[in-house]
Amino acid sequence: MNNISESRQIVRAYSFEVEERLPPERDAHDLAHVLAQNQGSRDDARDPWRSFFESSFDSEESSNPITQVLAVETSQLCEKWKVFVESSTARDRMNIKLSEPTMNGVIDAVHEVQRAWDSKRSNGRLGRAKRLLHRFCGTLKSHQSLLEILPSGNEYVSIFTGTLSVLIQASANHEKIAEGLSESLCIISQHVDDCRTDLKLFNMADMQALIAELYAHIFLFLGSIMDWMMKKRVKRLLDSFNDDLPSIFENEMNKIKGISDRIRNLASQKSRAELRSTRLTVESSARDLRAGFEGEKRHQAEMKHYAESIMREQSRISGMWTAERQQQLADSIFNMLEEKAIRWLENNRAETNRQRLSSTNFISLGEPTQGLAANCAGVVSEHASEAVAICSRQLEDFFYRDRIRLSHEAFDSIMVPPESFREIGDWARASAPNLLWLEGPPVDGDDFENPVTMMAATVIALAEKTKLPVISYFCELRRGEKLRNGNDSMEAQAMLSLVYALIRQLIELLPPFLDTGVDLSEGRFKALDGSLGTWSQATSILTDLGELMPGPVLCIIDGLHWLTDRGTDNYLSDLLKILRGDKWKVLLFTTGRSVVLQDELSRSEISTVDVRSFGRGVALDRQDFDE
Numbered sequence: 001m002n003n004i005s006e007s008r009q010i011v012r013a014y015s016f017e018v019e020e021r022l023p024p025e026r027d028a029h030d031l032a033h034v035l036a037q038n039q040g041s042r043d044d045a046r047d048p049w050r051s052f053f054e055s056s057f058d059s060e061e062s063s064n065p066i067t068q069v070l071a072v073e074t075s076q077l078c079e080k081w082k083v084f085v086e087s088s089t090a091r092d093r094m095n096i097k098l099s100e101p102t103m104n105g106v107i108d109a110v111h112e113v114q115r116a117w118d119s120k121r122s123n124g125r126l127g128r129a130k131r132l133l134h135r136f137c138g139t140l141k142s143h144q145s146l147l148e149i150l151p152s153g154n155e156y157v158s159i160f161t162g163t164l165s166v167l168i169q170a171s172a173n174h175e176k177i178a179e180g181l182s183e184s185l186c187i188i189s190q191h192v193d194d195c196r197t198d199l200k201l202f203n204m205a206d207m208q209a210l211i212a213e214l215y216a217h218i219f220l221f222l223g224s225i226m227d228w229m230m231k232k233r234v235k236r237l238l239d240s241f242n243d244d245l246p247s248i249f250e251n252e253m254n255k256i257k258g259i260s261d262r263i264r265n266l267a268s269q270k271s272r273a274e275l276r277s278t279r280l281t282v283e284s285s286a287r288d289l290r291a292g293f294e295g296e297k298r299h300q301a302e303m304k305h306y307a308e309s310i311m312r313e314q315s316r317i318s319g320m321w322t323a324e325r326q327q328q329l330a331d332s333i334f335n336m337l338e339e340k341a342i343r344w345l346e347n348n349r350a351e352t353n354r355q356r357l358s359s360t361n362f363i364s365l366g367e368p369t370q371g372l373a374a375n376c377a378g379v380v381s382e383h384a385s386e387a388v389a390i391c392s393r394q395l396e397d398f399f400y401r402d403r404i405r406l407s408h409e410a411f412d413s414i415m416v417p418p419e420s421f422r423e424i425g426d427w428a429r430a431s432a433p434n435l436l437w438l439e440g441p442p443v444d445g446d447d448f449e450n451p452v453t454m455m456a457a458t459v460i461a462l463a464e465k466t467k468l469p470v471i472s473y474f475c476e477l478r479r480g481e482k483l484r485n486g487n488d489s490m491e492a493q494a495m496l497s498l499v500y501a502l503i504r505q506l507i508e509l510l511p512p513f514l515d516t517g518v519d520l521s522e523g524r525f526k527a528l529d530g531s532l533g534t535w536s537q538a539t540s541i542l543t544d545l546g547e548l549m550p551g552p553v554l555c556i557i558d559g560l561h562w563l564t565d566r567g568t569d570n571y572l573s574d575l576l577k578i579l580r581g582d583k584w585k586v587l588l589f590t591t592g593r594s595v596v597l598q599d600e601l602s603r604s605e606i607s608t609v610d611v612r613s614f615g616r617g618v619a620l621d622r623q624d625f626d627e
Contacts, residue, residue, distance in 0.1 A: 048100040051158045052078050066205060067151055069291050070212040073219040074159050081163055084170070084226040087233065094169035101162030103140045109165040110137055113172040125175040132182035133168070139189035146192065146211050156215060163222050170229060174238045180245025181225065187246065187253055188218060191260035195267070207266060214259045216291045221252045235389035239401040241464070242508040251309075328466045383520045385510040391522040395504050398484075398530040399497035403474045404505065406447055406457045423607055424459060424587070433605050434552075434584055435576075440591040440609040442561075447474065451611055456558040456589040463554050471505035473498050475559035486531030491565035493530075498557065499538045499575065500528065506545040509553065518544045539574050549583045561592030572596045 064071070085093060099105050110133045117126045140161075147156045164185070171178040192214070228248065232238045246253070420438075427436045440452040447453050453474065463470040475498055477490050487493040524541065528534045546553070563572065573596055579586045588597065591611075598606075 048102070048158070049096050049162060051101070051155055052081050052162060064151055066208045067212045070150070070156070070216040070219070073216040073223075073291060074156065077159060077163060077219045077223045080223045080226050081159075081166065084230060085166060087230055088166075088170055089233075091173055092170045094166050099165060101158040101165065103144055103157070103161055106140060106161050106164050106168070107137050109168050110134070113168055113178075116172060125179040129175070129178040129182040132179075132186045136182060136185045136189055139186075139193045142189065142193045146195075147215065150208060150212055150215075159219070160215070160222075163219075163226075167222065167225060167229075176241050176243070177229070177232075177238060177245060180243075184221075184225075184246050184249060184253065188221070188256055191257045192218075195260040195263040207263070210259065210263050210266060213291070214256065214263065217252070217256050217259060220291060221249060221256065224249060224252060231386065234393075235386065236393040236396045237389060237504075237508065240508055241405050242505065328468070332462045332466060380515050380517045382513060382515050383510075385507065385512050385514070388510060388520050389507050391520070392504060392507055392525040392528075395500045395525070395528060398528075399473075399501040399504075400476075400478065403476060404472055404501060405460060406453070406474055420455065420609055424455075427587075428585075433602070434582075435579060435586040435588070435601070435605050437588040437590070437597055437601055437606050438609050439594075439597075439606060440589075440611050443591040443611065450591055452589050452591045452609055453558050455609075456556055456587070459587060460556055463556075468554055469509050469549070469551070470554040470556065471502055471509070472556040473501045473558075475557065475562050477562050484530050486529075486533050488532070489565055489567050491563045491568045492532055492571060495563050495568050495571045495575070496530065496532060496535065496538065498563070499535075499542055500530075502555070503538065503542055503545060506542070506549065506553070509549060510545075511550065514548065516548060518548060535571060535574075539578060543578050543581070546578065546581050546583045552583055552585045555579065555584055555586045556589070557586070558589040559591075560588060560597065561590040561594050564592070564594050564596075569596050573600060576600055 085096075094109065099108060114130050114133070117130060120126070143160065144157055147153045147160065150156060167181060171181045195214075225245070228245075229238065232240070232243075237243075424436070424438075427433075438452065438455070443450045443452065456472075456474070460470060460472050475494060477494055481490065481493075483490060484493060487496070524537070527537050528541075560572070572594075576596070578584075590597070
């Protein structure tokens with residue numbers, strides 16, 4: 001990448017000199033002038049990132065009525081860019097010495113990230129992010145065409161592309177954010193691409209003003225993503241699976257869509273004066289209140305925007321806890337079974353003509369269907385979920401984020417009897433029991449060769465598609481992990497890791513603000529130091545957080561058999577008592593014995609999975625997971 005960057009700098013340097021070397025009367029002089037114009041300024045060639053460190057938009061552009069709002073947002077974005085880069089970790093920070101803020105620089109950043117992803121284990125989210133980023137790169141020319149119509153357009157291109165490159169690099173190591181960012185960029189770029197209807201109309205002042213407003217809102221959007229990622233970084237939740245970036249910024253993206261629609265309408269209907277009033281109405285509703293304000297007015301607009309964001313988040317969280325979600329999960333499981341059965345029947349008829357179907361039909365695991373479902377005492381205080389997440393962030397040191405979810409990309413050719421899923425669907429529909437244990441025999445293989453573990457991962461994927469509140473953990477005894485002070489066995493330490501992981505995920509599901517008498521102070525979380533001496537405090541917090549949930553939480557735990565040990569029996573018994581609470585709907589998956597589960601669960605809460613009836617089949621198309 002260094003060689004590429006150096007070669008481009010040489011070309012840019014020559015582009016400035018060629019115009020000076022050719023006399024004006026030469027035919028090639030005009031071509032040289034165009035070439036030099038497209039390369040920006042000499043200062044940019046010497047220091048491509050200069051625009052991010054100098055306030056070049058505060059004077060001339062701020063006084064231009066066409067770009068006044070955009071100039072304000074550009075300055076704001078540059079300030080956030082500097083803070084964002086400085087606060088990034090070494091592995092998330094882009095090396096600006098080896099890149100440049102250009103369209104080619106964005107493409108280089110995408111290629112670099114994709115090469116890093118290719119070196120890792122295949123992953124469904126990263127595979128989807130790769131496809132979306134590739135599609136996004138195809139829209140960069142549309143952005144460049146629109147920005148260059150504006151006065152000082154090259155400067156805006158530099159700020160836009162430099163911000164994109166930094167965000168793409170910062171998301172590369174966090175698969176859920178990478179997937180969400182790539183999807184959001186594709187959505188916005190599609191709106192930009194759609195409004196390129198007639199470039200010859202864009203040099204008119206009213207059209208330029210709309211384009212400037214469009215990119216003011218895009219810059220606002222990019223700045224909001226940086227703010228959001230910095231908050232997630234402080235809370236150590238960049239690898240959380242509970243946040244969907246496009247949903248969080250849906251309101252901002254709708255504003256961008258509204259402005260792009262106005263650009264399209266203005267280009268195609270410019271001669272129809274009777275639509276003016278309609279256009280003005282749309283314009284007022286699509287404008288972000290923050291755009292163009294500075295100082296105290298900016299602060300007031302930011303506070304109003306923040307209040308609106310809190311209201312939208314409260315509404316989104318309320319929607320997660322509807323009773324229909326549980327029913328949708330059950331319906332999705334049955335829909336999956338029915339579609340697989342239909343496909344199997346069709347294939348079977350084609351292959352065997354009129355042969356009689358076996359009564360033990362099998363279905364492939366791994367391809368979900370469209371529309372997947374899935375009292376406290378003390379002084380009442382107001383708590384912000386962000387503050388609680390920050391207070392508890394040290395818990396991330398005591399469990400493994402990669403054990404919260406497993407990649408559904410590995411759902412290859414394992415064949416599972418339909419009755420195994422049907423039982424889960426029946427359980428999801430029913431109000432009782434709240435707990436179901438699916439017990440399988442010992443399996444010699446890793447996670448992706450274990451059909452019971454893959455069943456757990458499939459149900460989680462279905463629940464996520466349904467947007468059902470779900471927390472999960474895949475227990476393990478990790479090779480090379482050291483025993484912490486105060487812990488007497490790896491099994492007991494892993495049990496504590498499980499509880500800490502559940503606590504952190506429940507905190508992610510808290511509403512933005514809540515009034516409660518539960519102690520959610522920093523001191524209570526600081527006491528959790530990863531030792532078994534904090535077991536009672538940890539289970540107490542887990543109980544309290546469960547009670548604070550607005551509705552039932554689907555909790556899926558796989559691999560409890562790894563934690564089976566005489567020294568962990570009491571800990572598992574304590575955990576089961578908590579999971580039997582009213583706010584829990586719990587699925588347990590094991591491929592090994594667990595004496596505690598056998599002793600404490602009733603017969604109606606236990607289901608035996610016969611993996612001998614599992615087979616192998618043809619790998620399925622996973623696009624339903626990825627799209």
